[in-house]
Amino acid sequence: MKKELRDRNGLTEAEYLSSYEPGDYVRPSVAADMVIFTVMETEEENYRKLPEKELEVLLIQRGVHPYLGCWALPGGFVRPDETTEAAAKRELKEETGVDHVYLEQLYTFSEPERDPRTWVMSCSYMALIDSSKVWVSAGDDADQAVWFRTSFRLMDEHIEYRKNMTYDGMKTIRTKRYELELSHEDVVLRSMIEKKIVKTEHETVTEYRILENDGLAFDHAKIIAYALERLKGKVEYTDLALHMMPKEFTLTQLQQVYEVILGKTLLKAAFRRKIAHLVEETDSFTENEGHRPSRLFRRKLEEE
Amino acid sequence: MKKELRDRNGLTEAEYLSSYEPGDYVRPSVAADMVIFTVMETEEENYRKLPEKELEVLLIQRGVHPYLGCWALPGGFVRPDETTEAAAKRELKEETGVDHVYLEQLYTFSEPERDPRTWVMSCSYMALIDSSKVWVSAGDDADQAVWFRTSFRLMDEHIEYRKNMTYDGMKTIRTKRYELELSHEDVVLRSMIEKKIVKTEHETVTEYRILENDGLAFDHAKIIAYALERLKGKVEYTDLALHMMPKEFTLTQLQQVYEVILGKTLLKAAFRRKIAHLVEETDSFTENEGHRPSRLFRRKLEEE
DNA sequence: CTAATAGTGTCTTTTAGACAATATTAA
């Protein structure tokens, strides 16, 4: 309908576009980086007991500078014919061989100095995959992908109330320090991340900062911390956790996944009531467990 | 600690970086676009009645191709020395003159053809400003910024259950069609946006599509729809709405803001219980309203 | 007095938390 509008140079849109020259402004590279989570079972000695579960993140050891030898999130540059999401899916497929998984855009990190080489933004994604699909990548060609056990603990919390003199009104600064510890066999990567929430009259500014970092490349400690907070936050009011389950699972297994993500134990009865609407019964049961068999459930696709 | 590691070419990190050449891969431009919301009061005839409230979005009429004459979100390209957030803040200041407001990153839109000129990603932000600060920008130099009344209505909802033969398992497709209507005086911008949620065994894919669009530039209808959904979703469990209030406000005013955002009326008693922990009393009251005075509150900064 | 909003009390319903009782299995 606006076809024949002409701009101040007398050009129609078609004419403008055909004569358009991109100009030589500096442009950033954009990478899609992925925080891929899964929950794995640890080996259990007692044949009767159920195995414990642990939250794991996939990392790749860098074989090139910068951060040579450090561990990084899987990811790669976005190409001009794809979306960031398509780039993430492509990398995911390459790195894990897995195809149809839950994928959610997290945040675009854009501090200009986050990559020492050049201006690179990271559009980060969180992927959830079920451990039965986890193809433990035997070190292929260049880089090796490894699952790291994840621990993310609040180490310190601090609130400061500040009477702001210049501007009227109060200001509160809430600071939380988290320890992120990733381990695989004898490799332990440890970072301290600070989350600072500054509230004033109208503003609320949240800021993450890496205080210490040992072995993780770039600002990936920050990205992983951000992903863990998102995961924790959404698990309680969405069906996110269901995406980490195999096709059929027991309610106890599902509860374990919730517990690992939330970092606390839940009451069985209350848990079952709460997630009842997210699952549906199958006719199968577990067998040969040394105790009463458990009904298997699957994710319910219908219903809200 | 990894200082002296050398890569396959025998270079240390410092050597590598000093010899680093960016290469000539194609890079995208990245823009920071903002969905700026405020809630304004309509004029009320009856001196006793309280004014109604309406949700408004700030748009700018484009004076250049492409989408010449269409209305677009305020925004601009990110510069190499700033974060996307800094770019958003800069544009916000330029466009509205307002400085310290609530700002939250929404989503990075990256469809390669979203800008007909060249490859441009949009890192979108939502800003909330209080209407008392709204400087009704008298059309300045180039482009004029105008507040548009917002209506976002679910027009159609549809669920399809599909038995997937090739792959085992079910698939459900939930489709929602929304009408986005933005109006200012006699200008009415109308778009239809489709939200499609496809659930399979492990995957949940959500996709927004513009079905119809009249007068909004680029994919901005999609971005506004996304922002409205985020706003609605977070209002119920955060203090987001408080960022749209003036320094002091009555609880009824706050309730009106909730109601406008949620698009439904709330019960007074229940509402007050729910938000009690987010506000604190002042000693002031409204006056000359033709009815009982109302206590003024302010946003509480302490406490969770 | 009136027409409006302000503010609170209370009953009901729903949801969450806590814990206990009973069921079932492989070795």
Next chain:
DNA sequence: TTAATATTGTCTAAAAGACACTATTAG
């Protein structure tokens, strides 16, 4: 039989929904 988990029931506590009653003001 035993040591484990599975499953359900029930009581209590807290939160949400619904509604009604009382308070206060400018004109």
